[in-house]
Amino acid sequence: MLHAAANSHPLLRPGLLPWAIRLDRAPAWLWIALQTAALWPAWRQMAAHVTGGSGELAGLLALAAFGALPWLVRQRLRGTPRLPWLAAALAGTLGATLLHGLAAPLADGLLAAAAWACCLLAFVPAARRGAMIANTFHNRVLGKTLFGVVMLACALWGAHG
Numbered sequence: 001m002l003h004a005a006a007n008s009h010p011l012l013r014p015g016l017l018p019w020a021i022r023l024d025r026a027p028a029w030l031w032i033a034l035q036t037a038a039l040w041p042a043w044r045q046m047a048a049h050v051t052g053g054s055g056e057l058a059g060l061l062a063l064a065a066f067g068a069l070p071w072l073v074r075q076r077l078r079g080t081p082r083l084p085w086l087a088a089a090l091a092g093t094l095g096a097t098l099l100h101g102l103a104a105p106l107a108d109g110l111l112a113a114a115a116w117a118c119c120l121l122a123f124v125p126a127a128r129r130g131a132m133i134a135n136t137f138h139n140r141v142l143g144k145t146l147f148g149v150v151m152l153a154c155a156l157w158g159a160h161g
Helices: 002-008 017-024 028-038 040-054 057-072 083-099 105-123 137-160
Strands: none
Touching (some): 028 083, 028 105, 028 137, 040 105, 057 105, 083 105, 083 137
């Protein structure tokens, strides 16, 4: 039976299965940290705006809340993300990275903040169960792989930009 499943799912092949299991078991904080690094140019721009004299107390409070929120929910984070939220985080991060320097700083910052919130929502337990995409091992590994590759690419793009 496992042999038939291995032919239908490439991730179940003996050489890839241990890697796929490690990827699936990676802690939620790792994915949130990876996205935070990918959005570093937007965070840097927001911090410069707030501390440059043009920011308001509300901006400082928003940045502080963004920093404190993952810490406050750290015990509730789940290892298996909700894939639609993870996909939204991926799309938003990619959009914020591509728009950085091209769009107004406020628009770039809002998109980055929304993408980051989507990533956090992907790992916070849902009040109700159910998803648009089946939360299977195969889909989680593919989703996390795609998310990780795009976050690393965005981080590299931002570091050179």
